[in-house]
Amino acid sequence: MAVDRERVAALVRELLEAIGENPDRPGLKQTPERVADAYSEFFAGVGADAAAPLAHTISVTRGPAPDTLPSGAVMLRDILFRSVCEHHLLPFRGHAHIAYLPGERVVGLGSLPKVVEILSSRPQVQERLGEQIADAIAASLDTRGVLVVLDATHECVTMRGGRQTDASTVTIAARGELAEPAARAELITLMAGPPVAPRPSGGRGWPS
Structure with a gap:
């Protein structure tokens, strides 16, 4: 569903008038x-469909390295995201x-940020965003567990x-064994651990 730009522009004009401008x-x-x-862009x-980037998976038993099976979690951290809070329409x-315990199939690492991008590009609350990311991964991949941690400033x-x-908000969503x-x-x-890139939020010190 595309944003109706003409309607948004007309409403913004009305909003400017409403605040006395x-x-x-x-x-x-x-x-x-x-x-x-x-x-x-924001919406x-x-x-x-947040699951669309996860449609193409790779078999770990019949893939390019069938004798190299994952023995632990697959993790991708420090994925930058931005969203708009649905309560005040502020960013x-x-x-x-994101971490998951793979089963027989894994997904290309570049697919995970795409899931975050789709779900964050809509009016959101952080608590729900993390749960939706975890649900999309758990439902689309053969996982034994999923863990999603979001650290954001509002x-x-x-x-x-x-x-x-200086306040930042940390939320945790977990599925399967990682619950x-x-x-x-x-x-x-x-x-x-130490961030790999400059961060917009404060330091880490999360609960388990």
Whole structure:
């Protein structure tokens, strides 16, 4: 479902008028169209199939290296994501860390960020986003367990209300064998290790 840019632009113009601004002044004249373009990107995941990137899997027993079977978890950490909080329509952004215990089939690592991108590109709350990522992976792959940790900063926390500029929110979603805290403790430790890239949120120190 594509964003209706013309309708968004018209509503943004009305919003500017509602806050007492003049949408025809030079600085705001192109704002409705700019916001419509931005919303087309921010909400491109509305109605999209988050499982689609996971459709192509690789057999670990009949694949290119059948004698190299995974003995532990497959992990991809520090996946950058951004989304829009559905409560205030303000952005939140951070890193997603994903691990799963593969069965007979695995998926290309590049598919995991695509799942995050689709599900984050819609009005969201962080708690639900992590659960949806875990559900998509668990339902699409032959996994024994899935773990998704999201670490993000929310502008509804940092820029309004108490304005806690250093606060970050951590959520954990787990499926299968990794639903047990003891089973996922090692993975949580690895995910919370030194970041591989500059981070928009605070330091790590997550519960298991």
